[in-house]
Amino acid sequence: xxxxxxxxxxxxxxxxxxxxxxxxxxxxxxxxxxxAALERLALPLAAWGMLWWWVGASxxxxxxxxxxxxxxxxxxxFYVGRWLIQRSAIQTIAVDTDRDQEIL
Amino acid sequence: MSHIVRxxxxxxxxxxxxxxxxxxxxxxxxxxNVPDGFVIVTDAFVEHFERHGLDLGDSSTGDPGAIPNGxxxxxxxxxxxxxxFARQVQQAFxxxxxxxxxxxxxxxxxxxxxxxxxxxxxxxxxxxxxxVERADLEQRVVDCWLSAWSDEVQSYRxxxxxxxxxxxxxxxxxxxxxxxxxxxxxxxxxxxxxxxxVIESCWGLGAALVxxxxxxxxxxxxxxxxxxIERRLGSKRFKVAEDLxxxxxxxxxxxxxxxQRTATLNDAQLRAVAELAAACESERGAPQDVExxxxxxxxFLLQSRPISTHTREPTPPDGRWVAFKPILENFxxxxxxxxxxxxxxxxxxxxxxxxxxxxxNFDSMRRWVPLHxxxxxxVELLLLKSERSDYRLNWSRLSAIVGFxxxxxxxxxxxxxxxxxxxxxxxxxxxxxxxxxLANPKLDALxxxxxxLLGPHPFAAASQFPFQANISSTRYFxxxxxxxxxxxxxxxxxxxxxIAPLCAGTRDMLSTRLIDQLRQTALVAExxxxxxxxxxxxxxxxxxxxxxxxPAAAPFVASxxxxxxxxxxxxxxxxxxxxxxxxxDPTPLFVMIRNLLREGFTEPLSVQAExxxxxxxxxxxxxxxxxxxRFAARWLVRRIRYYAxxxxxxxxxxxxxxATVRAKVLAMEQQLLEQGALKCADDIFYLTWDEVSALxxxxxxxxxxxxxxxxxRLTHMRRNRTQPPLTVNVDYHPPQRGVGVLEGQCASPGIAxxxxxxxxxxATDGEIRAGEILVAPYTDPAWTPxxxxxxxxxxxxxxxxxHAGTIARELGIxxxxxxDGVMEVLRNGQRICVDATQGKAFLxxxxxxxxxRP
Numbered sequence: 001x002x003x004x005x006x007x008x009x010x011x012x013x014x015x016x017x018x019x020x021x022x023x024x025x026x027x028x029x030x031x032x033x034x035x036a037a038l039e040r041l042a043l044p045l046a047a048w049g050m051l052w053w054w055v056g057a058s059x060x061x062x063x064x065x066x067x068x069x070x071x072x073x074x075x076x077x078f079y080v081g082r083w084l085i086q087r088s089a090i091q092t093i094a095v096d097t098d099r100d101q102e103i104l
Numbered sequence: 105m106s107h108i109v110r111x112x113x114x115x116x117x118x119x120x121x122x123x124x125x126x127x128x129x130x131x132x133x134x135x136x137n138v139p140d141g142f143v144i145v146t147d148a149f150v151e152h153f154e155r156h157g158l159d160l161g162d163s164s165t166g167d168p169g170a171i172p173n174g175x176x177x178x179x180x181x182x183x184x185x186x187x188x189f190a191r192q193v194q195q196a197f198x199x200x201x202x203x204x205x206x207x208x209x210x211x212x213x214x215x216x217x218x219x220x221x222x223x224x225x226x227x228x229x230x231x232x233x234x235x236v237e238r239a240d241l242e243q244r245v246v247d248c249w250l251s252a253w254s255d256e257v258q259s260y261r262x263x264x265x266x267x268x269x270x271x272x273x274x275x276x277x278x279x280x281x282x283x284x285x286x287x288x289x290x291x292x293x294x295x296x297x298x299x300x301x302v303i304e305s306c307w308g309l310g311a312a313l314v315x316x317x318x319x320x321x322x323x324x325x326x327x328x329x330x331x332x333i334e335r336r337l338g339s340k341r342f343k344v345a346e347d348l349x350x351x352x353x354x355x356x357x358x359x360x361x362x363x364q365r366t367a368t369l370n371d372a373q374l375r376a377v378a379e380l381a382a383a384c385e386s387e388r389g390a391p392q393d394v395e396x397x398x399x400x401x402x403x404f405l406l407q408s409r410p411i412s413t414h415t416r417e418p419t420p421p422d423g424r425w426v427a428f429k430p431i432l433e434n435f436x437x438x439x440x441x442x443x444x445x446x447x448x449x450x451x452x453x454x455x456x457x458x459x460x461x462x463x464x465n466f467d468s469m470r471r472w473v474p475l476h477x478x479x480x481x482x483v484e485l486l487l488l489k490s491e492r493s494d495y496r497l498n499w500s501r502l503s504a505i506v507g508f509x510x511x512x513x514x515x516x517x518x519x520x521x522x523x524x525x526x527x528x529x530x531x532x533x534x535x536x537x538x539x540x541x542l543a544n545p546k547l548d549a550l551x552x553x554x555x556x557l558l559g560p561h562p563f564a565a566a567s568q569f570p571f572q573a574n575i576s577s578t579r580y581f582x583x584x585x586x587x588x589x590x591x592x593x594x595x596x597x598x599x600x601x602x603i604a605p606l607c608a609g610t611r612d613m614l615s616t617r618l619i620d621q622l623r624q625t626a627l628v629a630e631x632x633x634x635x636x637x638x639x640x641x642x643x644x645x646x647x648x649x650x651x652x653x654x655p656a657a658a659p660f661v662a663s664x665x666x667x668x669x670x671x672x673x674x675x676x677x678x679x680x681x682x683x684x685x686x687x688x689d690p691t692p693l694f695v696m697i698r699n700l701l702r703e704g705f706t707e708p709l710s711v712q713a714e715x716x717x718x719x720x721x722x723x724x725x726x727x728x729x730x731x732x733x734r735f736a737a738r739w740l741v742r743r744i745r746y747y748a749x750x751x752x753x754x755x756x757x758x759x760x761x762x763a764t765v766r767a768k769v770l771a772m773e774q775q776l777l778e779q780g781a782l783k784c785a786d787d788i789f790y791l792t793w794d795e796v797s798a799l800x801x802x803x804x805x806x807x808x809x810x811x812x813x814x815x816x817r818l819t820h821m822r823r824n825r826t827q828p829p830l831t832v833n834v835d836y837h838p839p840q841r842g843v844g845v846l847e848g849q850c851a852s853p854g855i856a857x858x859x860x861x862x863x864x865x866x867a868t869d870g871e872i873r874a875g876e877i878l879v880a881p882y883t884d885p886a887w888t889p890x891x892x893x894x895x896x897x898x899x900x901x902x903x904x905x906x907h908a909g910t911i912a913r914e915l916g917i918x919x920x921x922x923x924d925g926v927m928e929v930l931r932n933g934q935r936i937c938v939d940a941t942q943g944k945a946f947l948x949x950x951x952x953x954x955x956x957r958p
Contacts, residue, residue, distance in 0.1 A: 011514055019521025026566045030527035040525060073515040078562035085450060085554065092448040094457035095421045098819055 003062055006055040010066035013051055016044035018070055107148035107189060108196045111141040111277065121145040123215030123273040128408055132384065136405040141210065141277030142196040146217060148189060149249055149272050156183055161269030169269045172253050181250055185242050193245065193276075197238055200278055209235045209279045212244040216252060216272040230257060230272070234309065234344075235279055248274050255808045280404050282397030284368045285310030286320065288381035290327065291391035293411055297928065300333065301325045303377055305368040307359050308343030310395055310406070316817030317342050317356060317784065321368045330378040332371075333931060336864045340364050342784070356784050361645030361691065365867075376403050384408040425456060425463035425832040429488040429903045429922070432461075432830075434679045436882040436901055438823040440789040441816055442796065443681040446550055446765065449793070450557055460820065461828045474502035483836045488849070488903040489922065522566040523573040526750065528612045530567040534757045537568060538764040549768035550793060556761035571761070574754035580747035581905060587740045591727075595737070598727035601853035601941055602720045604913040606741055609717030613749040614756045615885050615907070616713070616914050618671050622693065622889050625663040626700035635660045639701055644694040667693070673763035674756070676867055676886040681766045682789040684867075686886070695870040696889035703874045703893045713914045748910060756885070772796065779803035783810065790816040838924065846898070846923050846930075846945040851909025853941040854918030856896035857948070860934045862927060866890055877936060881927050883908040891915055896938040898945055900926045920945055 020041045027037035048063070055062060084090050114122045114130030122130070126143045153160055158180070161169025172180065185193070200208050214230035231251035233244045251257065252270045286305030293302065304320040306313045313320050319338035326333060341364055342356050369377065380403060381394045388408060395407040438460030439447070448457055455464040470482060475495040477485065484490040513520065537560070541552045557571045566573065584607070591598050610616065629635040634656045638647060651657040651664075672687030686693055724741075728734045773788040776796075781803035782788060788796060790813045799805065830836065861876040863869050866887050872878055878894040880887060882901045888911050891897060895917065899908045902921035912919030918940035926945075930936065935948040 012517075015513060015517035016521060019518045022518055022566070023522045023525055026522055026530060027525070027527050030529045033525075033527040033529075037525065070514065070518070074518050075562045077515045078559070082554075082558050085452065085558065090452050092451040092453050092456060092462075094444045094448050095459075096819075097419050097421060097459055 002055065003059065006051060006059060006062045007066055009051055010063050011070065013044060013047045014063075014066045014070045017041075017048050018067070018074075020044050106192060107145050107151075108192050109143050109145060111138070111143055111275065114143045117143075117145055120217060120271070121147065121273065123217050123271075125213075125407060125409060126215035126273050126275050128388070129275065129405075132387070132405055132408055135387070136380065136383070137402060138405050139211075139278040139280050140200060141275060142200075143215065144193065144245060144274040144276065146271040146273050149274075152185065152189075152246075152249070153180070155186070156180060160271075166267075167269065168267050171258060177250055177253060181246060183246070185246065190242050193242060194238070197241055197276065207238060209237055210241070210276050211279050212236050212241070212248050213275045213277070214248050214251065214272055215275050216270065218268055230254075232311065234311070236276075241276070245274050245276075248272070255811060280397045280399045280406070282309055282399045282404070283307070284373070285313065285395070285397040285406075286368070286377065287313060288377055288394040288396065289391070289411055290381050290385040290394070291411060292324070293393075297324065297333075299327050301327045301330070301378060301381065303369070303374065303381070304338075305377075306338070306340050306343060307363060307368060308345055308357075310397060311344045312342055312356065314395075315814050316821050317344075317786075319821070323369065323374060325374070325378055327382075330375060330382070332374065334862070334928075335367070337365060337367060337869055339867070340368070341786070358785075361689075362643040365645075365691070373398060373403070380405060421456065421458055421832060423456075424466035424834045425458060426466045426469065426483055426486050426834055426836075427461070427828070427830050428455075428464045428486050429901075430905055431455075431464075432487075433882055433902055433906050434884075437677060437680065438820060438828070439680055440682045440820060441792055442769065442789045443679070445793040446553060446681065447679070449550060450554055458832055459823055459828070463832060466831070466834050471501070472505065474498045474505055479834060480836055483831055483834060487830060487922075488905075519566065519569060519572055520576055523569075523576045523750065525746075526566050526573060528614075528749065528753050530565060531570060531753055531757050533565060533567045534570055535760060538760050542764050542767055547768070548797075549765045549772065552768050553761060553765045556764065557758075567757075570754040570757035573750060574758055577747045577751035577754060578905075580744060580751055583740055583744050583747065584904075587737070587744060590737060590740060591724075594733050595724065595727035598724060602723055604852050605713075605716035605916060606720035606724060607744045607748065608913045608916070609713040610745045610749045610914070611714075613752050613910075613914070615752045615888055615911055618674075618885060619888055619892065619911075621667050621670065622696060623700060623892075625660070625667050626697045628660045628663045629697055630701055632656050632660060636701060639694065639698045644698070645689075645691045647694050648690065664690075664693075671885075673760045674885050676865060676884060678759045678762055678884060678886075681762065681769055682786065683766075685763050685766070687763075689867070692867045692870050692886065693889075696866075699870070699872060699889070699893060712916065716916050751905075752907075752910060772800065776800070776803060781805050787813050790820070846920075846926055846936075846947075848898070848920040848923035848926075848943055848945070849904065850919075850940045850943045851899075851902065851904050851906065851921040852897075852912035852915075852917060852919035854896070854916070855937065855939045855941065856918045857935065857937045858895040860930045860932055860936055861894075862930060862932050863887075863890065864927070877938060879926055879930055880908070882906075883911075891917065896920070896940065898923055898926055898930075898936075898938060900924070 024034075024037045024041060027033035052059065052063060109117050109122065111126070111130050112133040115127045119127050122143045122145055129138060130143070132138055150160055158172060158176075159170040161167040184190070197210070200210065202208050212233040214232070216230060231248050231254075233248065236244045249272055252272050284305055284307060286303060287310065289302045292298070292300040301324070303323040303325065304313060305323075306318045306320045312318045318340050320340065321338050322334075322336040323332060324334040325331060340359050343359050345357050377396060380396060381392065384392045384394050384405070388410070391411045392408045393411045394405065397404045397406055439457070440460070444457045444460055454468070455462055464486065466482070469486060473482060473485065474497060475485075476498050477495060481490065481495070538556065541547055541556060547555070559569045559572070587603060588600060591600065591603070629639060634654060638650055638654070641647065651661050668687055668690065673685050675683055675685040677683040724737060725734060728737055769788060773782065773785065776782040776788065776799055777785065781799045782805070791799070830838065856877065858875050858877040860879055861872050862879045863872065864881060870890060872890050872893050874893045875895050876893070877896045877898060878890055879898045880900070883897070883899055884907050887908075891911050892915070897908055897912050897917060897919040899906070899919070899921045900923055902908050904921070906921060908921055909919055918938050920938055920940045920943065923945065936945050937948055938945045
């Protein structure tokens with residue numbers, strides 16, 4: 001049960017940690033934004049640490065699984081989204097009421 | 105009996121012989137200035153084709169006759185006229201008066217039986233030939249006859265259920281080399297204004313207008329007094345030349361830029377045209393559609409027919425559809441077919457394009473909105489018209505939405521988190537990506553848009569996803585609602601109207617930087633007397649050439665080029681791929697700079713906003729007690745300001761993607777024009793993506809391509825003249841507005857009084873004087889500089905979130921949005937009082953008569 005709760009909690013924490021890490025890269029080229037981006041890492045990293053402390057050192061697999069799940073979801077959504085948008089079945093259709101047919 | 109009759113005697117032969125068009129024209133020729141000519145009666149048509157074995161049918165037996173196929177038409181075209189009849193035609197031609205001793209040229213037009221009735225109009229579908237010389241006349245008569253069996257005409261005949269045998273007379277008239285031509289409708293053909301007459305005009309021959317090649321000038325006058333109610337200048341980018349020096353050359357020529365923005369009719373001409381149309385209506389006894397032309401100062405009547413009331417009953421789309429206000433703002437005009445076809449291929453099926461405008465699926469929205477609402481209430485929610493806050497929550501739907509959001513958070517949360525604190529400066533990287541895409545010849549327009557909107561790879565910088573970040577910036581709306589609730593709860597003494605200045609003052613917002621940078625460029629012009637002088641010219645489109653050779657222009661040119669480098673991809677109707685951008689046509693910017701030079705300079709926008717912002721922050725600190733409450737309020741304000749800027753800035757770069765796609769489309773168009781696959785610039789926007797792709801593979805156009813383009817152009821023009829429905833197949837009746845009071849939504853609070861200045865398009869009509877109230881159909885960043893001089897802004901469409909509201913709040917001027925019908929109700933020069941805080945505008949003249957004043 002503890003593992004399940006830890007996993008459920010780890011998912012949003014991972015999103016926040018990963019997002020904040022990503023945001024540091026986004027901000028790195030803007031000198032004025034770097035320090036603020038690094039500061040924003042503190043809270044999610046602290047939450048991550050607290051979670052790890054709670055679940056115990058041996059619970060790294062749970063956190064790693066959450067991390068991998070988020071990463072896979074992120075990559076999959078991007079490529080599946082790109083693939084799907086090229087399928088005519090899910091594209092928006094356009095109708096022309098004067099011509100009694102879809103334009104396309 | 106002769107098969108030829110003089111035009112002014114045509115009516116004596118009866119409609120069966122000369123067609124209604126010729127008969128009417130003949131009657132009108134007795135009293136009006138109609139170009140001289142003659143009519144070839146329908147008997148000639150019958151004899152000619154029956155002699156060559158064509159079954160023309162018989163109306164008494166209901167037999168419509170045979171429809172010749174392409175091969176038969178080609179054979180018939182090659183057959184000459186009967187010798188005797190040809191001699192009659194030549195004789196009639198030689199009796200036409202010649203001008204300046206030269207042999208006359210003429211126009212050959214159809215006058216088919218049943219062509220111009222109350223229930224049908226074949227305008228522009230049968231062939232018309234201009235500048236026909238004696239040697240070509242016989243062939244053109246045959247060509248005109250054969251156009252009765254063109255694909256386009258056959259399609260129209262079947263649409264309106266016309267099953268009569270074809271009988272066509274031909275009108276041969278002296279050619280009028282018109283400088284200005286147009287069409288007058290003695291009654292508003294859209295039916296929106298009962299007491300209105302509509303006059304449309306363009307440069308050169310009227311064929312450009314009838315074929316939908318140009319957006320004409322449009323004048324709306326009162327039917328009774330001919331008082332001008334509305335003047336809307338069209339772009340008039342092309343014209344059919346008034347004189348063809350090169351008979352085999354293209355008829356369509358570009359209009360010089362200064363003429364594109366010049367009104368085609370002066371007051372006296374407008375009055376004369378209106379009187380001519382009214383006279384035609386009076387003589388014919390029914391509302392008329394009158395074609396006319398002006399040549400050498402004379403007004404000619406070319407045609408008068410009843411306004412066609414028969415339009416094919418549109419086929420309603422399946423399902424129920426509703427406009428969504430934040431999207432509707434981008435689609436005030438219908439999109440062209442190519443734009444629709446490209447954009448719809450990058451959008452998932454949450455909605456549908458109907459007649460060039462985007463609608464959401466009403467039944468899907470009903471499932472997604474977690475409230476117990478009626479259909480009408482749901483429509484008002486989606487149109488952002490509802491001000492209620494006491495809806496009952498639908499918990500089962502809410503839990504489903506929470507579940508969906510949780511999944512969305514897991515799968516797309518990284519971008520969501522990253523867009524919370526995106527450094528705006530990094531968005532500029534997106535420009536490099538657009539340039540790379542533009543330079544890549546392997547990428548077509550559609551692939552370019554797909555790649556630019558979807559991002560290069562999942563680990564790319566957040567700046568490469570401006571479209572997604574733009575969507576995520578809707579958090580602005582929820583945070584704004586949270587701030588209102590918070591201040592009501594914890595700071596009851598705080599004036600909620602102060603929320604607008606409190607959340608304004610965003611230095612990073614590109615829309616306000618745009619104004620400040622344009623203001624800076626105007627300041628450079630101000631410091632150079634020679635540039636100031638050039639700016640007063642009526643021909644601002646010639647300014648780039650003048651600046652290029654002017655010795656004192658270098659600082660201004662450098663400043664202007666810097667502006668164009670940053671903002672040149674912007675313009676009006678930015679989602680529309682057919683709309684030119686400032687980089688291509690900077691004239692609207694010159695008009696705006698001239699406005700600034702004339703009206704004087706104020707503090708930069710960002711400075712003004714920050715002053716108001718500081719005052720509002722002090723008021724907030726006074727109203728809130730306790731550090732924690734102040735901290736929470738300030739956090740909300742900071743977040744709102746960030747998301748307001750994120751919304752404007754990501755839109756700025758999303759529009760860069762659209763400008764890049766437009767550049768790709770223009771390159772394709774150029775290639776197709778050179779290959780002869782397209783006849784005219786802009787035609788490409790009236791094809792679908794598949795049709796363009798087919799032309800690229802095989803640049804031989806289908807025989808019906810031109811007819812298809814023409815049909816779509818006319819449909820597009822017609823759609824842009826009418827208000828789009830807010831819902832489709834949903835029973836929704838918008839509330840009636842009060843007399844003398846215009847009601848809308850407050851986008852920026854405040855009260856202002858001033859003179860109405862209607863602006864339909866800043867590209868053609870961008871002059872506004874200090875203290876005037878800008879009244880517009882919609883706004884996008886191209887309108888922004890006009891806000892500088894305005895006392896208040898009233899917008900027909902839009903919402904609190906729309907561009908007009910955002911900029912008005914930054915400027916601290918009252919702004920009223922979503923004011924239905926304001927462009928029709930108000931007229932230039934009227935005095936109105938805008939009380940944006942109450943969401944109302946009052947016509948002062950009517951208030952003097954006893955109405956309540958705010």
